[in-house]
Amino acid sequence: MVVVKRLANQKTRRETGLDYVVGAMNLQTPFGQKLIKEQKPFLPGQEEELRLELSHIQKMMDIEKAHEKETGVLLEAFMMMKDNSFTIERSENAALSVVEIFELKSLLLLMDKVRKLTTEMAVPEMFIPDDINELLDILDPGGDRLNTFYIYDSFSEKLAKLRAEKKELERDIRKEQKKKKNEIREKHGISLTPKFDITVAKSDSRSIEMINEISDLAKLEEDYMSVTYALVPDEAVGAIHKRMDDITADIEEEELEVREKLSKDIWKFKDVLLENCQRIGNLDITLAKAIYADKHDCVMPEIVTEHVLEYTEGRHLQVEDIIKKKGGQYCPVSIALKDGVTCITGANMGGKTVSLKLTGMIAILAQYGYFVPAKSARVGLSNFMQILIGDSQSIERGLSSFGSEMEELKEIMDNSKERSLLLIDEIASGTNPVEGLALTKSIVDYLKTQQFISLITTHFETVTEDEDIVNMQVTGLANADFDKLNREIRYANRRERIEIIQKYMDYRLSRVDSSKQIPKDALNIAKMLGIDKDIIDRAKQYIK
Amino acid sequence: MYLLEELSQKYKRISIVGMAKNAGKTTALNYLIEEAMDEGLTLGITSTGRDGEGTDVVTGTDKPRVFLDTDTIVSVPTQLYDMADAGLEILRMTEYGSSLGQIMICRVADAGYVQVAGPVINANQMEMCEEMLALGADLVLIDGAIDRKSIAAPESSDAIILSTGAVLSRKMNKVVEETVHTVNLYRLPILDDGEARKEIEGLAENDQIIVIRDGKAVLLDITTGLGAGKLLDNEIDDKTTHVFVPGAFTQSVVADINPKKLKNVTFVLKDPTKIFIGATQWGKLCKRGLCIKVLENIQVAAITVNPTAPAGYKFDHEELVNAMQEAIPDVPVIDVMLA
Numbered sequence: 001m002v003v004v005k006r007l008a009n010q011k012t013r014r015e016t017g018l019d020y021v022v023g024a025m026n027l028q029t030p031f032g033q034k035l036i037k038e039q040k041p042f043l044p045g046q047e048e049e050l051r052l053e054l055s056h057i058q059k060m061m062d063i064e065k066a067h068e069k070e071t072g073v074l075l076e077a078f079m080m081m082k083d084n085s086f087t088i089e090r091s092e093n094a095a096l097s098v099v100e101i102f103e104l105k106s107l108l109l110l111m112d113k114v115r116k117l118t119t120e121m122a123v124p125e126m127f128i129p130d131d132i133n134e135l136l137d138i139l140d141p142g143g144d145r146l147n148t149f150y151i152y153d154s155f156s157e158k159l160a161k162l163r164a165e166k167k168e169l170e171r172d173i174r175k176e177q178k179k180k181k182n183e184i185r186e187k188h189g190i191s192l193t194p195k196f197d198i199t200v201a202k203s204d205s206r207s208i209e210m211i212n213e214i215s216d217l218a219k220l221e222e223d224y225m226s227v228t229y230a231l232v233p234d235e236a237v238g239a240i241h242k243r244m245d246d247i248t249a250d251i252e253e254e255e256l257e258v259r260e261k262l263s264k265d266i267w268k269f270k271d272v273l274l275e276n277c278q279r280i281g282n283l284d285i286t287l288a289k290a291i292y293a294d295k296h297d298c299v300m301p302e303i304v305t306e307h308v309l310e311y312t313e314g315r316h317l318q319v320e321d322i323i324k325k326k327g328g329q330y331c332p333v334s335i336a337l338k339d340g341v342t343c344i345t346g347a348n349m350g351g352k353t354v355s356l357k358l359t360g361m362i363a364i365l366a367q368y369g370y371f372v373p374a375k376s377a378r379v380g381l382s383n384f385m386q387i388l389i390g391d392s393q394s395i396e397r398g399l400s401s402f403g404s405e406m407e408e409l410k411e412i413m414d415n416s417k418e419r420s421l422l423l424i425d426e427i428a429s430g431t432n433p434v435e436g437l438a439l440t441k442s443i444v445d446y447l448k449t450q451q452f453i454s455l456i457t458t459h460f461e462t463v464t465e466d467e468d469i470v471n472m473q474v475t476g477l478a479n480a481d482f483d484k485l486n487r488e489i490r491y492a493n494r495r496e497r498i499e500i501i502q503k504y505m506d507y508r509l510s511r512v513d514s515s516k517q518i519p520k521d522a523l524n525i526a527k528m529l530g531i532d533k534d535i536i537d538r539a540k541q542y543i544k
Numbered sequence: 545m546y547l548l549e550e551l552s553q554k555y556k557r558i559s560i561v562g563m564a565k566n567a568g569k570t571t572a573l574n575y576l577i578e579e580a581m582d583e584g585l586t587l588g589i590t591s592t593g594r595d596g597e598g599t600d601v602v603t604g605t606d607k608p609r610v611f612l613d614t615d616t617i618v619s620v621p622t623q624l625y626d627m628a629d630a631g632l633e634i635l636r637m638t639e640y641g642s643s644l645g646q647i648m649i650c651r652v653a654d655a656g657y658v659q660v661a662g663p664v665i666n667a668n669q670m671e672m673c674e675e676m677l678a679l680g681a682d683l684v685l686i687d688g689a690i691d692r693k694s695i696a697a698p699e700s701s702d703a704i705i706l707s708t709g710a711v712l713s714r715k716m717n718k719v720v721e722e723t724v725h726t727v728n729l730y731r732l733p734i735l736d737d738g739e740a741r742k743e744i745e746g747l748a749e750n751d752q753i754i755v756i757r758d759g760k761a762v763l764l765d766i767t768t769g770l771g772a773g774k775l776l777d778n779e780i781d782d783k784t785t786h787v788f789v790p791g792a793f794t795q796s797v798v799a800d801i802n803p804k805k806l807k808n809v810t811f812v813l814k815d816p817t818k819i820f821i822g823a824t825q826w827g828k829l830c831k832r833g834l835c836i837k838v839l840e841n842i843q844v845a846a847i848t849v850n851p852t853a854p855a856g857y858k859f860d861h862e863e864l865v866n867a868m869q870e871a872i873p874d875v876p877v878i879d880v881m882l883a
Contacts, residue, residue: 099622099648102634150633150653163631163654170655195574201856226856 007041008364008385009411015387016360016423018368020318025288028078031281032288039285041367044381044419047303053286053369054300056124060290067121071287074121077113078284082106088273091266095259102149104266105139108132109147111276118283127283129276135269139262151255155262159254162247169244176237180216188214197230289370296320298371301362301379307419309363309453310336311377316358320373328499331507332375333358335472337453341444343464344457344509346474347521351507352457353389353425355474359455360387360423382453384420386412388427401430409443420452426459437462444469471513475506476521489528497529547876548576548585551845552683555702557673558845559592559686563708563726568850568880572707573610573687575848575880580683581613588681590619590662590672592700610660616652617681619662619672621645630656635679640668649675660687666700673701703843704730707880708868709850716859716867723847724871725823729816730842735786744788744812745839754788755779773800780805788812793819798834807833815840846876 013019027033042050064071084107087100096104115129137143141154153160181192188210192198197220200207211217211229220230233241266273292298296317313332320330333355335342344352362372366379388408390401405427412422427443428436437460447454448468458464464471477485485504489497520543527536551558560576562569573589580587589612612618612630620632622645631654640647640663647663649672663669673684686701708723710716735741743761747754753764753776766775777800780787787809789797798806813819815838821829849868852858861879869877 097626098632099625099634103637106637148633148635148651150631152633152653167654199852199858201852201858203856204858226852226854 007043007367007382011391012360012385012387013364015389015391016357016364016385017316017318018361018364021292021361021365021370022368025285025292027284027288028075029081029280029284030083031081031277032078032284034083035278035281036285039368041364042369042381043367044383047305047381050367050369050381051303054303054371056127056286057289057293057369057371058300059124060287061294063121063123064287064290064294070117070121074114074117074287077110077117078280080106081110081280083277085274085277088266088270091263091270094263095256096263096266098149098151098259101139101259101262101266105136105149106147108136108139109145111280112136114280114283123283127279127286129279130272132269132272132276135265135273138265151258155258156254159251159258162251162254166244166247166251169240169247173237173240173244176234176240177231180231180234184214184216190214192231195230197228199226199228201226293371296373298365298373299376301366301372301374301377303366304378304380306338307380307382307451307453308336308338309359309379309421311359311362311372311374313375314358314362314377315373316354316361317373319354319357326499328502331505333507333509335359335509337455339451339453340468340470341447341454341456342470342472344455344472344474345459345461345464346509347476347505348525349501350474350476350505350521352474355507355509356389356423356425356455356457357387360385360421363421380419382419382421384416385423386415386420387423387425388412389423389425390430402428405430416450416452418451420450422447422452422454424454424456426457429459433460436460470511472509473512475508475510477501477504477506477524479506480504485528494530501525501528546583547846547878548580548683549583551703552585555683555843555845556677557670557684557686557701557703559701559704561704561706563706563723564711566711566854567707567709568711568848569687569707570610571850571880572705572848573685575878576685576705577610577612577616580616585682586615586617586680587612588617588673588676588679588684589658589660589687590669590676590684591660591687592662592664592669610658611656612652612658613655614652615680617676617679617684618650618652618658618660619647619676620650620658621647621661624659624661625650628656628658630654630658632658636675638663638668638672638675640665640672647672649679651679662686669700703845705846705848706730706844707848707850710853710857710859710864711850711855714853714857716864719859719864720867720871721823723868725826727844727847727872727875729819729826730844732816732836732838732841734841735810735812735837735839740786740812741839744786748788748790748814748839751790753790754786755784756786756788757781757783759785773797777801777805780809782808784809786810786812789818790814791818793821793836795821795825798829803832807835809835811836813838816842844875846878847872848878848880850880 008016022036025036027036042053082103084104087096087104090096090100111129111132115131118128136145139149141152151159153163177196181196184190184192190198190211198211198217200211202208208227216232216234217229218232220228222228312334314334315330315332323330333351335355337359344355346352362374362377363379363382364385365372366377367381386408388405390405409427416422428439440458440460440463444456444463444466456463463469481504485500488500492500523536523539527533560569560573577587577589589610617635618632620628621642624644625632625648630652632650633653634648634650636649638647638649642661642664644661647661652658663672669686673686676684706723706727708719710719712719712722735744739759740756743756744754747761747763750763753766753772754761755764756762764776764779766772773796776787776797780801789811793811793813811834813836819836847868849864851861851864865877865879
């Protein structure tokens with residue numbers, strides 16, 4: 001048997017809404033963005049670490065509220081950060097380019113800003129970057145801590161001297177050339193351009209003849225119509241040029257030397273720099289979790305050692321976002337699960353599947369170190385989690401819904417182990433009711449004997465008859481005012497009908513006696529949704 | 545005369561626009577840079593594309609690199625940084641990308657030649673100019689890689705310097721005539737703030753022809769193009785006061801409009817770069833009473849002339865400058881070859 005080390009497969013992470021929440025994390029730094037992709041769940045035995053992680057989120061929530069302004073500045077600094085870890089790695093054997101050193105200096109300045117801010121905000125120690133001012137002093141010899149960079153003269157006395165010398169020579173050349181330019185104008189009435197050249201049309205033979213006579217001008221280039229002449233450097237200028245070329249080469253060499261030295265210095269700080277990137281990334285993630293939790297009313301789950309999963313007034317975040325966008329109000333659900341089989345039964349459109357997903361969401365968010373969308377939650381860690389639910393992707397793969405269900409059931413049987421959380425949505429509903437029921441019952445019989453928390457939604461009521469099975473029922477339309485509902489629905493269009501039914505639906509779960517019948521709301525709802533009265537009446541006759 | 549200082553009082557961002565390829569745009573830029581050195585003005589230099597390469601990519605003609613003095617603020621993409629002969633202090637890494645890496649704003653620490661490139665998108669260009677001004681530039685000069693009149697579109701700068709020269713024609717009067725025509729178009733009157741302007745601005749985004757009758761705007765279901773003129777003629781009646789044309793304004797738009805009607809309406813365009821009508825035709829149309837106004841016009845800050853053409857012929861320097869100045873008396877004309 002293949003040993004699967006992961007907690008949950010990709011589909012489970014998607015269907016429970018973990019991916020949705022992770023995607024909504026507003027991460028600002030490249031380090032945080034990289035780290036979140038590598039995030040791993042906490043497994044049984046790691047309760048203490050998880051509690052610490054969660055306590056950091058709580059801490060960041062408090063800090064964010066107490067230091068609103070500083071948090072804003074911190075996020076701004078985060079936003080400007082770039083991932084320069086490659087440059088840091090490269091500094092071992094290469095002379096970094098000026099652009100690379102500039103970018104690294106920018107990062108160092110930001111790190112220092114984050115260090116000061118986080119110290120001031122009393123962020124947990126493990127998130128505060130180490131002081132890198134020693135390296136900053138090297139890259140910023142002037143000490144003005146401006147976010148600019150150049151191989152400044154102050155990096156090397158030799159460089160400063162060479163540059164000054166070059167400037168002096170440039171001035172000398174220009175002086176000489178200007179002198180010549182004036183001489184030529186006075187003598188020959190010819191004005192050279194600021195670049196000390198002149199273009200003459202070939203047809204202008206008189207000018208060409210004249211210029212050819214001037215020894216200080218030489219043909220620079222020509223095309224079929226015109227000739228360009230330029231000032232010939234005389235001996236004095238030639239000598240200066242030669243000297244300048246030498247100095248320019250020396251300058252380049254010295255600049256390279258400075259870059260090599262700086263690169264070596266940077267490499268010495270490699271460990272602390274990479275560690276700082278890591279800390280900032282972790283801070284970014286923790287702060288993003290805190291801000292998200294605050295915005296979405298999530299709470300710290302209590303992490304316990306026994307294998308239980310309990311929450312009060314839980315809300316599926318993805319569904320809630322949709323309802324909120326439509327201006328509706330989410331009806332929270334509570335449930336308490338422990339090892340054994342629990343069934344969710346009840347009316348169609350009663351939110352059974354959402355409750356199933358919500359249970360998965362709370363469990364998986366907690367294990368990945370997030371706050372959970374509920375009023376309170378108690379979570380015991382699982383070794384394995386899987387949701388078995390129909391999705392469009394299996395249809396795209398060409399499998400029938402029953403076929404893909406069985407495929408996934410096999411995966412569950414192969415991979416589940418002690419402390420598993422299994423969420424199963426209306427298994428075997430896509431086949432004939434006789435075999436479907438039999439299969440469901442035998443699966444339940446198997447699950448009962450395992451140390452799993454199994455939550456199953458089903459319409460087969462005999463499944464719940466067994467005394468060992470906990471039956472949670474959706475309240476549904478049981479307490480709804482049908483007169484009012486019917487009146488409202490009569491004049492509604494198709495889309496409004498669904499919304500009206502949702503409004504009257506009570507999604508809450510309550511534990512019921514195993515022998516209690518599942519309410520038969522299907523025909524009722526079909527009628528409300530506008531199915532022909534004849535068909536509904538005939539169906540009712542069949543039930544009799 | 546301190547040309548640049550005077551200009552910097554009036555404008556903060558000036559585009560250098562060529563009338564044609566090889567009209568001497570880069571020569572003009574170099575001239576202005578030297579002028580700034582002499583006047584002690586700190587320039588910001590950027591371009592709408594890669595500029596300053598050794599050879600013009602399009603035409604293969606010689607194109608000098610830009611020599612920049614100490615303290616000039618310049619935009620350089622990362623990949624060209626190491627190729628610069630000047631010493632460049634990096635001040636900012638912008639978010640604007642280019643095919644040659646991200647654009648950086650640098651300060652020239654050691655004078656020398658630089659290959660300049662700037663953001664491609666107009667809005668980014670605007671933001672970067674603002675930043676250059678904040679970093680201490682007195683005036684930002686914007687150069688385009690290819691001489692294109694359309695980059696003179698008003699949103700990219702406060703004013704333009706128009707580079708013109710012998711390349712336009714072997715006849716000097718033709719060079720002057722075409723330049724005057726372009727300047728006249730750029731300076732077309734702006735449609736006054738009022739009901740008509742309000743109506744047009746509200747609907748201009750639809751990219752459709754709008755006629756204003758009796759103070760009310762009507763969107764027409766015709767786009768500019770061949771044959772639109774006849775349809776337009778039908779739509780213009782006694783009560784029509786304005787016609788807004790969103791796209792190119794060509795001869796064919798007005799060709800089929802009844803001359804009597806033409807006199808009585810005002811054509812409105814987004815800006816002067818939408819007009820594609822030659823000087824001669826333009827003169828005839830104006831005589832027939834064509835009246836055009838624009839939502840935004842273009843300030844011409846100065847005109848530079850280049851008396852030599854790459855084809856070899858040249859005009860007399862003074863003659864050209866004088867002829868141009870006489871034709872456009874209120875805009876300074878500079879001969880860039882004559883320092």
